[in-house]
Amino acid sequence: MNSATAVSSAWSYLKQSLNLDGKWQKELDKKEIEICLELVVRHDLVDFTKELVWQKLYYETRTRIVPTFWSKFSLAHNENVGYESLNEAVNGLNADIAKQQHYFSLLDRLSGSVTSKSFDQYKAHLSAILLSKIPPHFEYSVHAFYSRAFRAFMSLEKRSFNFDADESGDVITHCSGCDQEIDQCECNVILDNCHNINKDLTELGILEKLSVGMIHTLILSQIQSHVQDSCVGNFASSQIDMLEKWLHSIIFRWLGIVYGEDYIQQDQVRKNFTQFLYHAYTHARIEQLFEIIIGYPESFPSVKDLQECLSRTQLKPTLTQSLKTTLEARLLHQGATTEDILIAYVSAIRAFSVLDPTGVLLDAACDPIKQYLRLRGDTVRHIIHSLTDSSGELGGELELGRTGTAILDDESVAAVGDAEASTDWENWSPAPSDADPSKLWTGKKPGDIVPMLVNIYGSKSLFVKEYRKLLSDRLLLNLHFDTEEEIRNLEFLKIRFGENELHNCEVMLKDVADSKRINTHLQSVAHKPDFPISAMIISAQYWDQLKDKPMKLPIKIINQLEQYNQNYKAVKTSRSLHWVPQSGSVELELEFDNHRSVSFTVPPDLAAIISHFEDKEQWDLEELSQEMELPMSHLRRRVHVWQTHGVLQEISTDRFKVDENGPTFNGHKILLETLAKMEEEEEDDDEEENDKKPEEDGLQIYWSYVVGMLTNLEALPVERIHQMLKMFTMQGSSGAECTLQQLKNFLDSKVKQQLLSFSSGTYRLPKP
Amino acid sequence: MAQNIDPVNGSNNSISMKDGDGPTSATKHQSTSKRLQQELLTLMMSGDKGISAFPDGDDVFSWIGTIIGPQGTVYEGLVYKLSLTFPNGYPFTAPTVKFVTPCFHPNVDTYGNICLDILKDKWSALYDVRTILLSIQSLLGDPNNDSPLNGQAAQLWSDQVAYKKLLLEKFQDTKS
Numbered sequence: 001m002n003s004a005t006a007v008s009s010a011w012s013y014l015k016q017s018l019n020l021d022g023k024w025q026k027e028l029d030k031k032e033i034e035i036c037l038e039l040v041v042r043h044d045l046v047d048f049t050k051e052l053v054w055q056k057l058y059y060e061t062r063t064r065i066v067p068t069f070w071s072k073f074s075l076a077h078n079e080n081v082g083y084e085s086l087n088e089a090v091n092g093l094n095a096d097i098a099k100q101q102h103y104f105s106l107l108d109r110l111s112g113s114v115t116s117k118s119f120d121q122y123k124a125h126l127s128a129i130l131l132s133k134i135p136p137h138f139e140y141s142v143h144a145f146y147s148r149a150f151r152a153f154m155s156l157e158k159r160s161f162n163f164d165a166d167e168s169g170d171v172i173t174h175c176s177g178c179d180q181e182i183d184q185c186e187c188n189v190i191l192d193n194c195h196n197i198n199k200d201l202t203e204l205g206i207l208e209k210l211s212v213g214m215i216h217t218l219i220l221s222q223i224q225s226h227v228q229d230s231c232v233g234n235f236a237s238s239q240i241d242m243l244e245k246w247l248h249s250i251i252f253r254w255l256g257i258v259y260g261e262d263y264i265q266q267d268q269v270r271k272n273f274t275q276f277l278y279h280a281y282t283h284a285r286i287e288q289l290f291e292i293i294i295g296y297p298e299s300f301p302s303v304k305d306l307q308e309c310l311s312r313t314q315l316k317p318t319l320t321q322s323l324k325t326t327l328e329a330r331l332l333h334q335g336a337t338t339e340d341i342l343i344a345y346v347s348a349i350r351a352f353s354v355l356d357p358t359g360v361l362l363d364a365a366c367d368p369i370k371q372y373l374r375l376r377g378d379t380v381r382h383i384i385h386s387l388t389d390s391s392g393e394l395g396g397e398l399e400l401g402r403t404g405t406a407i408l409d410d411e412s413v414a415a416v417g418d419a420e421a422s423t424d425w426e427n428w429s430p431a432p433s434d435a436d437p438s439k440l441w442t443g444k445k446p447g448d449i450v451p452m453l454v455n456i457y458g459s460k461s462l463f464v465k466e467y468r469k470l471l472s473d474r475l476l477l478n479l480h481f482d483t484e485e486e487i488r489n490l491e492f493l494k495i496r497f498g499e500n501e502l503h504n505c506e507v508m509l510k511d512v513a514d515s516k517r518i519n520t521h522l523q524s525v526a527h528k529p530d531f532p533i534s535a536m537i538i539s540a541q542y543w544d545q546l547k548d549k550p551m552k553l554p555i556k557i558i559n560q561l562e563q564y565n566q567n568y569k570a571v572k573t574s575r576s577l578h579w580v581p582q583s584g585s586v587e588l589e590l591e592f593d594n595h596r597s598v599s600f601t602v603p604p605d606l607a608a609i610i611s612h613f614e615d616k617e618q619w620d621l622e623e624l625s626q627e628m629e630l631p632m633s634h635l636r637r638r639v640h641v642w643q644t645h646g647v648l649q650e651i652s653t654d655r656f657k658v659d660e661n662g663p664t665f666n667g668h669k670i671l672l673e674t675l676a677k678m679e680e681e682e683e684d685d686d687e688e689e690n691d692k693k694p695e696e697d698g699l700q701i702y703w704s705y706v707v708g709m710l711t712n713l714e715a716l717p718v719e720r721i722h723q724m725l726k727m728f729t730m731q732g733s734s735g736a737e738c739t740l741q742q743l744k745n746f747l748d749s750k751v752k753q754q755l756l757s758f759s760s761g762t763y764r765l766p767k768p
Numbered sequence: 769m770a771q772n773i774d775p776v777n778g779s780n781n782s783i784s785m786k787d788g789d790g791p792t793s794a795t796k797h798q799s800t801s802k803r804l805q806q807e808l809l810t811l812m813m814s815g816d817k818g819i820s821a822f823p824d825g826d827d828v829f830s831w832i833g834t835i836i837g838p839q840g841t842v843y844e845g846l847v848y849k850l851s852l853t854f855p856n857g858y859p860f861t862a863p864t865v866k867f868v869t870p871c872f873h874p875n876v877d878t879y880g881n882i883c884l885d886i887l888k889d890k891w892s893a894l895y896d897v898r899t900i901l902l903s904i905q906s907l908l909g910d911p912n913n914d915s916p917l918n919g920q921a922a923q924l925w926s927d928q929v930a931y932k933k934l935l936l937e938k939f940q941d942t943k944s
Contacts, residue, residue: 704813708820711822712821712833712849727823727828728828
């Protein structure tokens, strides 16, 4: 056989055996191959032949194996199908690769190497082709496959802990992992299968590339939902340790099963998942922050958790933002009472003192509360009320702060401290990096509630003014001159606000004490009056304006009061009393014709009414109204009080007489509460008036400015006047800021009084 | 505030010296405007008859004043407007005061300049807007005919009836 024919026959054999021309020969005859190879080697055709074989192999892979693999993945979004399809695809792929085995042995032979180097080379190639042809829908199958595997894993895991019983102690009959009855549970099968697939894919080196995204997504969503589950409605226990343990025992183990132990030993992988856990947990807690705050201090553990998480995550801005939104949606609206808002605020201050001792977060997050409270008229009243009411939520706060001894000066209230002037410069530290740079950071710790509350207004004088009002109300209702409680409160407030600010209040308390003394004295010297009088003698300058509605008292009472006044003048020369007839109270004992007698403690106007009936049996309402100089509507309300208590009866419309049967009850009765209610109603009546009055009083100081302005500048529009007032009135000395609208109302009222004229949009002084 | 100036840069004051105000101009400026605001308050509260003044607009350094001629003089009932301009050095430097309404008067020229000693060499920091206005008001009824700016007025002064006639004519002219 000459060499040419040998080569040509070998070539055709090789061609045939390698299926180069498309026909497939099942069995390669070893002998023939040997001969062929020998020829190839002899003719120095190794490289050429290798190239041929590779070409063939690649072609095969590209046109058949890979498309077959991907074609297994169905488009249908059905978990079962998805699960099966990955299974099938991988098995098919394995079979296909096995079929190519003879190429590899041939290639190895050609290279003369014993180890299957060519196979490794092929794997790289295969994975490249596979990945280049990934269809978009394959992820679903991977997801389906692994989530089923994960469920199986979890369910087995659970069972190994719980011994066939779930938390409620019921025997599990249904496996949550494979959706089968427990006796037919396939979890183990699924898991084994998963192991095999993983092994195969790892073998091919494509496991990570194919599945890593899906598996991570799967795990992250598992972490998310687990965190949610463990956080819901549970603030009173710390979760973070539990969660970390869970992460280690379940998630890391599962990852170990899928990717092998080596994978989870990587620091980066562990870190990533732990970080994600913290993130998820922080988010969950942030969402619940409002409830946590309301529930403080019961929710202390979760606040602690959150504090730890915040230090590991960068979620502070998210926290402030989310809390702000929640607060606005859930707290700062018309429906919430001021008291509730205050309680929430105080709770927030307390919670944040744990959460973020620097106070930066509190400042940022609770700013809306402060702003909102500033808009509510009754805030100061509520604050003071709850501070001085020892039984209330904040009752202890005044006392609590006294160890601090720091007098609130306006600087600290306004949270503006001069860093240089600080005596505590040695302990100075820079503002936290997340502090709002537009605000001066004082390093004040938000622990003390009282300054935080006062801070709502940014000025203590408003606060003190409101306290004075409150104190005056309380003292005037206190008929026993008992001031011990108030003195105690005042002392505490003095520690906080300083003596000067509260000087007025001190005078008020002293007035009460003096009144008591003078009363005792005057009563001892007086010649037996018809009824005992004890006067609350107050210094008008120091007390808030009293509600002095004019009323004419019956003449005999006036005489008595005059007598008292005379006595007073004798004791305190050059001073006299000005009576405020509608304030105070009267103790009455009414005797009826049937010899029953009943005692009442009533406001003076009620007493005056009944006293008139002493002189005259029947009164027309109108008559009485003239006699007492009270408006009909007010009088009717008061008469009605007597009527409901069975003292008076209406014999015809608006005509009353004493009810002979007398009241239906015996003993002592206090009608002061009814008074409070009536006054409230009346206040509603005159609200319009009352609202306007102080406003105009405040503006009165501007009047001379306005006159001066208009004298010199002739005519000005209201905007200009407003602007000029703002510019040229001394800030602080007048204090009262007014809005454009207020000014306009004020000027219009002057126009009505013909002190101004208004034409074509400008105000001017009228021509003399 | 002034103490916060870096001593190293203190030598660079020549830059701000160019303004002629010296290194503490800002401080002075502020104390001047404070003083003027205080004067405004006093003036508004004093309620003097026949004199009044108010800043004319955007800052407190230029005012418009109003003087009503004093009773019992030929100027009775006439209303004159003045402009007052305060320098930064006020009250150590006198303000510039002029009549805006043309005023026929021996000591007032046709441009409204006033010849009054306390506005010139006799100025003292103790004077204020109110005293200036009162002085000018009394000057109306009691001119200094020894150093007249308006010779015609000075000559005519002795004949009060003719003076008043001419004064009212001139005043009506300005009105129309």
